Amino acid sequence: MNALRLTTRFKDGAYQGEACLLVYDEQRLSGAALSQDVRDQFEHRPATGRVYILAPFLTEDEVRHAFHDGALFSRIRSYFHTCGGRLYLLTFREHETEGRNASYAIPFTVDDNGNPKEEAPELLGKDLRSGWLFDLFDRHRGRLDAPAGVHFGKSSGKHSNKFLRTSAVLLSSSACATVAYFTLGAIDTTQPKRIFVDTAPLIAVGFAMQRIAIKNDIWSLEVPVSSFSSYGGIARLPAASGRDVILVSASTSGSLVKSLTGQEFEKKFIATLFFLESTIPSPTGGAVVCDLTFKPGQPFGYPPIESYKVENCPFCNDGYFLAQLEGDQFQLERRAVKRLMVRSGSQKEDARKTLELLVRQDVLKTELYHSRSAMSEFSLEADALLAKIPALCTRVHRSLRRFVPIPLNYVVLVGVTAASFQALAKEAGVGDAIKDAQVIDHSALGELQTMQGGSALIVFGFLNDFARARDINANLRTIVPRGCVAYISVVTVANSAEHLSDLRMFLTFGEHGKDTFSYDAALSLMLPSRGEELSPWELELEMLNELVDGAAPAVEFSSRREVLSASGSRSASLFWPGQSGELGIKNDFVYLSVGEDPSQISQADIYATVSNLLATVRANNRGLTAPAQRGQEAIHWHQSVYGHALLDPANFADYNDPVLQAAFLRAAHAAELQYDSDAYSSSRLLSLLNVAILDWPKGGGDALPEFLVSMASRRLTLTPADMLVLKANLSESQLPDYLKQLGERLKVDNT
Secondary structure: OOOEEEEEEEEEOOEEEEEEEEEOOOOOOOHHHHHHHHHHHHHHOOOEEEEEEEOOOOOHHHHHHHHHOOOHHHHHHHHHHHOOOEEEEEEEEEOOOOOOEEEEEEEEEEOOOOOEEEOOOEEOOHHHHHHHHHHHHHHOOOEEEOOOOEEEEOOOOEEEOEEEOHHHOOOOHHHHHHHHHHHHOOOOOOOOOEEEEOOHHHHHHHHHHHHHHHHOOOOOOOOOEEEOOHHHHHHHOOOOOOOEEEEEEEEOOOHHHHHHHHOOOOHHHEEEEEEOOEOOOOOOOOEEEEEOEOOOOOOOOEOOEOEEEHHHOHHHHOOOEEEEOEOOEOOOOOOEEEEEOOOHHHOOHHHHHHHHHHOOOOOEEEEOOOOOOOOOOEEEOHHHHHHHOHHHHHHHHHHHHHHOOOOOOEEEEEOOOHHHHHHHHHHHOOHHHHOOOEEEEHHHHHHOOOOOOOEEEEEEEEEOOHHHHHHHHHHHHHHOOOOEEEEEEEEEEEOOHHHHHHHHHHHHOEOOEOOOOEEEEEEEEEOOOOOOOOOHHHHHHHHHHHHHOOOOOOHHHHHHHHHHHHOOEEOOOOOOOEOOEOOOOOOOOOOOOOOOOHHHOOHHHHHHHHHHHHHHHHOOOOOOOOOOOOOOOOOOOOOOOOEEEEEOOHHHHHOOOHHHHHHHHHHOOHHHHEHHHOHHHHHHHHHHHHHHHHHHHHOOOOOHHHHHHHHHOOOOEOOHHHHHHHHHHHHOOOOOHHHHHHHHOOOOOOO
């Protein structure tokens, strides 16, 4: 059989039989194939009383032509007369009362002479639609039963031993087309602006809906389709436009639709594809394409699913393992936990040498509130650095002597002043080579005239924005086409060997292959990319604004807010002070040579050092000089549905200098501090915090404010039980008021 075959039972007066749906997702429907499939259905399934034909990607006339092209009616004529069989063509018509397009069935019979006869269209009943879709859902085991001793935690917050998984059903284009056709007939069919789906597998249904709607002249335009990842993505949905179609894969509560309508999305454009009632009654809004619930007199369906609230879940009380659902995924075991631990091997030799040159010079800054497009959290004053470090100037001199194109037409400076560049060129002995070149800042790049076969030198002071480098590269390919271009960087930052390799390849690749242009860096340093999350200082400032505006705030909060608001680029006051003032490094720091005066090493220097260590650990202890892995995915420890990477609490125990603990807290990703997912890590950190609380009255525990700020700003979490213990210890401790006020902000169970 060429078609997808779905069946359900129907009752027509005293007659009961089987209604079969044949679905064709082909570009052309053959009359011969159609007649063969229909005849086989009547012949091999004697209970068949009705056969419905659905070819959703063809027009009604194209399907009708297939009905008459061949021997269809002559081959099934006997079934019409002997068993009352009927043949239907599914299509769209304007609904009799609702003013929208809906699914209709056009009946075909044969007269006494054997000639086909077409009758008036009939509105397709919901019982047939749900029956066919139930067959599709049940056949592909869309309802999952938890194994013995296991139950599911759903994104709606309820627990159950059963789960509806629509993606198991959508395994073919014909299945997607069937669901899309019936969904289109169940909602308002006004031309939408966008289509949103709650899980990624439904994107295929969204595209199928568009194709069907355009083919049937229901919609005239294609629209974007995107997934918002169920409950977790509602907050990221754009504002409702009034014409947004939303598809919900499956539901037992209707709470997701309720949340969507609360965001002002129109019910008439929302469809729940599969709905199964639960023991916690909650009617769903919008359209329900297939109701899976068994009802008296109905030949299909499941009994209502047993759902429980977390506080009275019998499975939890009986010790059943909880398999938490996350987005499109479900899992039957806990996510693996990778604890990231900094060891001596985490600092590579090249990183140590680079850091030894950069620190103590007061040129490295931490950017607290930089733009989302910036790649790293750091900035560097290249002119000052070159003026202070002769060894670095020597490296730049060598790069200039090796790579300056001769003759040279253009010099483009990024983060380096013209005066500094001229001095470097003179000291390098290439002054004559650049004397006739036009020297400009990169912001004036668009003013340069095109010079066929020309040459250009681009000098970066601090190459930490690869997007800017790519833009400059793209512009120069039109300014000096088929010319010679050299890129020289004083300091380059990358988050992995592969990241640096990609930059080098992009800048040097041209019409002559990978070495068409030149790139060289005097220094390179591995630092993490910033990512999309708010920085620790941005979250801290939001929290301080709330505290200062609240009732009876401690004076320390307004003082700290003034510090953070004074400048977004800082080398000092990155962390909360301890009892004796600003946090500073001690003499026994193994990752930098402290020297006789530790105060020369700024907090930004410490923060950069710790950030380098964590970047290396996340890359499985591979530094920038490691060979870039091609053809296989390099190991990079991060969060996924299968595993959780956490900053090992042992880092805080082994590196117990308060400034290092503060740097670890700020440099870690928020997800790496979510210890509520790992009871072992949470317990270890609680022990460290309790020691700090006891040490504070004795003059110790200087990192305690940083820990409490991280927890109060919702970056660091503990398990609910450990959080309750910590809050009790804080309230009973001999701590100053501002620390107790921070403790009062700590949330239990992320509420």
